[in-house]
Amino acid sequence: MTITPVYTTAATATGGRDGRSKTHDGSLDVKLGVPVEMGGKGEGNNPEQLFAAGYAACYLGAMKFATTQDKSLAKVPADTTVTAKVGIGPRSDKGFGIKVDIEVTMPGLDKAEVQKIADAGHEICPYSNAIKGNVAVTTSVA
Known part of the structure; x- marks a missing residue:
């Protein structure tokens, strides 16, 4: 690549x-x-706070961009929020690792549509791509 x-x-x-x-x-x-x-x-x-802030902002931007590329997706509402919770702890093999829980809220859109946009965002977001396969990321939508 x-x-x-x-x-x-x-x-x-x-x-x-x-x-x-x-x-x-x-x-x-x-x-x-x-x-x-x-x-x-x-x-x-701390670095986890900085990563959480950067990931949340970048991922929200990626979801917005995704809707400009795929016209079948609804536009991201202006009052959309993304919360990234980054946890750090010891790994079972050695050293430390992180996990990320992302919460997406898009008022006015149904949950299925929000999930489509969230999935499209992960395909585009450089943070998501950088940690894919290395960090456990869960995404919940509302």
Whole structure:
């Protein structure tokens, strides 16, 4: 598979989970902190929060794009929400892994139509494609 990027960004982290992460263009500068549940003080954001925010936004955009490519799909309502819940924990074999639960709400559309749009979004979303086969992702629709 060949990818020709239309946009590239870069960020540099220092200090690991108790450090900082900054984009090279300076538009994002995040203080990082280990969650209390993982033995930290819970001060600052963590990589799982950043992944959840990015995945939710990207996936919603992918669903919108999908409806422009497949005219049989209903348009995504303006008040649509996507919640991505990212969990981290030890893997049975070694190291750590993540899982993702996505909740899609599209007021005014029936559940079957929302499911079609959600499925189409996963086919397009680069986050979904990047983790396919590596991360357990469940999607619920309303």
